[in-house]
Amino acid sequence: MISLDILHLSKRYKDILAINDISFSINKGDFYAFLGPNGAGKSTTIKIIAKLLSDYEGSVTLDNNSNDDFIRSKIGVVFQDNVLDGLLTVKENLLYRGALYIKDKKKLIERYEELKEYLHFADFENQKFKTLSGGQKRRVEIARALFSNPELLILDEPTTGLDPETRRFVWECINDLKINKGLTILLTTHYMEEASNCDVVTIINKGQIIVTGTPSELKHKYSFDRIKIVPFEENELEKALKELGLSFKKVVDEYIIVVNSTQETITVIKQLELLIKQFEVIKGNMDDVFLNVIGEIND
Amino acid sequence: MTDLIALTKRNIKVFLRDKMGVFFSFLSVIIMLFLYFAFLGKTYSASFSEYVSDKNLINFLSLSQMMGGVLVINTLSLAVGVSGTLVNDQNNNALDSLLVTPIKRYKITLAYYLSVLFITYVLTVLMWLITVLYVGFTTTYWYSFSLIIIIVLVLLLFTIISTAIMVFLATIIKSSAAFGALASIIGTVIGFMSGIYMPLVVLGQGTKYVASCVPFTHMTIFLKGLMLKEPLSYVPFLSGEALKEVRDYLGINNIGFLGLNVPLWALLIGCCLLAFGLGIASVYIMKRKLNK
Ligand SMILES: Nc1ncnc2c1ncn2[C@@H]1O[C@H](COP(=O)(O)OP(=O)(O)O)[C@@H](O)[C@H]1O
Ligand SMILES: [Mg+2]
Numbered sequence: 001m002i003s004l005d006i007l008h009l010s011k012r013y014k015d016i017l018a019i020n021d022i023s024f025s026i027n028k029g030d031f032y033a034f035l036g037p038n039g040a041g042k043s044t045t046i047k048i049i050a051k052l053l054s055d056y057e058g059s060v061t062l063d064n065n066s067n068d069d070f071i072r073s074k075i076g077v078v079f080q081d082n083v084l085d086g087l088l089t090v091k092e093n094l095l096y097r098g099a100l101y102i103k104d105k106k107k108l109i110e111r112y113e114e115l116k117e118y119l120h121f122a123d124f125e126n127q128k129f130k131t132l133s134g135g136q137k138r139r140v141e142i143a144r145a146l147f148s149n150p151e152l153l154i155l156d157e158p159t160t161g162l163d164p165e166t167r168r169f170v171w172e173c174i175n176d177l178k179i180n181k182g183l184t185i186l187l188t189t190h191y192m193e194e195a196s197n198c199d200v201v202t203i204i205n206k207g208q209i210i211v212t213g214t215p216s217e218l219k220h221k222y223s224f225d226r227i228k229i230v231p232f233e234e235n236e237l238e239k240a241l242k243e244l245g246l247s248f249k250k251v252v253d254e255y256i257i258v259v260n261s262t263q264e265t266i267t268v269i270k271q272l273e274l275l276i277k278q279f280e281v282i283k284g285n286m287d288d289v290f291l292n293v294i295g296e297i298n299d
Numbered sequence: 300m301t302d303l304i305a306l307t308k309r310n311i312k313v314f315l316r317d318k319m320g321v322f323f324s325f326l327s328v329i330i331m332l333f334l335y336f337a338f339l340g341k342t343y344s345a346s347f348s349e350y351v352s353d354k355n356l357i358n359f360l361s362l363s364q365m366m367g368g369v370l371v372i373n374t375l376s377l378a379v380g381v382s383g384t385l386v387n388d389q390n391n392n393a394l395d396s397l398l399v400t401p402i403k404r405y406k407i408t409l410a411y412y413l414s415v416l417f418i419t420y421v422l423t424v425l426m427w428l429i430t431v432l433y434v435g436f437t438t439t440y441w442y443s444f445s446l447i448i449i450i451v452l453v454l455l456l457f458t459i460i461s462t463a464i465m466v467f468l469a470t471i472i473k474s475s476a477a478f479g480a481l482a483s484i485i486g487t488v489i490g491f492m493s494g495i496y497m498p499l500v501v502l503g504q505g506t507k508y509v510a511s512c513v514p515f516t517h518m519t520i521f522l523k524g525l526m527l528k529e530p531l532s533y534v535p536f537l538s539g540e541a542l543k544e545v546r547d548y549l550g551i552n553n554i555g556f557l558g559l560n561v562p563l564w565a566l567l568i569g570c571c572l573l574a575f576g577l578g579i580a581s582v583y584i585m586k587r588k589l590n591k
Binding site for chain 2: 047050051052054069072073075077079081083084085087088092095096097099100101103105144148
């Protein structure tokens, strides 16, 4: 059973308060997303958890243990930028990094072979790292982070700047690690739609936690469904909407009405039944949550 | 140990795979050899012919005096080149990726030292052995076996001094570009300042003062002195004032420190102390960097 507990964490870089008193916990097996705009303090938080910064306030404990070496041996970190050596081959890179965790030569090779199988890089294991495609590089970077067989995998913006196909690959890989290997995962992202695939989402802005919840909780609270209607007669629909007291926005030939619940959607559709040529219900999404939550703060 | 060795090997490979980097580390040595074979060698030979008629002995003398300087330049330009890995690692976050592993922090610093020492020493000794063979086969004169061994040991001391100085520079210079520029010119600059490209007597008193502040000057004087001892002993009728003049011209007379008359052994101990001090300083700086 492993859990990460962060209590009253603050970090100051000279005159910038990068992290301002944040606390949160991640339970074993959770897939936890840290969502926030650039400069929110995501990377700083990750660096503190990964023991790369020591000059901070608050506490970080893994299974109630705050020993640096203990934490280092239990976590794997995938950095936003690739950190492996471009001029070394995939195999050299991983064996040299792996030797920092596994002292026994035979076990080291075994672990390498396992990872090669799991992340499918046999085809290019002898290629220099810098000659790989973006997706291949990410795969090897993930292998580096997994070398120690960590219980907590931390990924700092693992998909930023990647093409859609590579993003999907990375995403599938993370999901598989969670489901089949039971890893606890903490990732940061500024892509809203990615966060909605996680178990728990924490939105952070300007060094502070704004909200935390499951994606559906957050959507329920901070996003709205919308009905898009294309009417037979625009004038008649506008008249009807006014009579019902519903506000709307018109985009080309579509009328967009914000509703609060599925019940309300059904009622509205029923009331306008005869005027509707086509309609569509758009579910609220993380974009709404993000805009509403961050927007609220900026006001 | 496994982790320390793995990390040292990694540093060594990262340097050796970068062909341009390796080339630049040898650039000042290449320039030196080019200058020598293009015209410096002829100038030296011409002036030796005043005292010696044996063509082979003339070559033995001028090759020995040149290679003394080249070997010193080699220790410092290789050391600076390999130290570049440390600067790059800080800039592209590779250092962070080492720091998230459980490896002991001091081993990370130690691995940088070991890789610089290893490459610099192996390649410098190799260059010395090639010199012995080249000199032997082209001039028929051979350095004595005991001198060959003594120089192998002296080169170890010089490598340690160069490593301490260059790793120190790598801990205080933040930008990769700046360090790369430094790496490609430092050999040439020191080559001029320490009287390796041309004897200090030619350059005048002011330069001599500046040169006396650079450890590599005294290291060169000492090494050239060792290498020229045997060739000079073969020159007939050379003693007293004439010998002093020749030694001055060869750049193997002690120049003291800032005009003060300090013996060479004391200056060399000074170099070692400087290296030791810089070594301590960089270990301290690295410690702070690794625990920020
Ligand atoms: N090494 C540093 N020195 C000074 N300020 C920093 C440093 N690293 C980050 N910051 C500042 O701290 C804040 C949070 O940065 P960061 O944690 O990198 O945000 P994010 O990863 O969410 O984009 C930003 O204002 C950033 O400018
Ligand atoms: Mg970041």
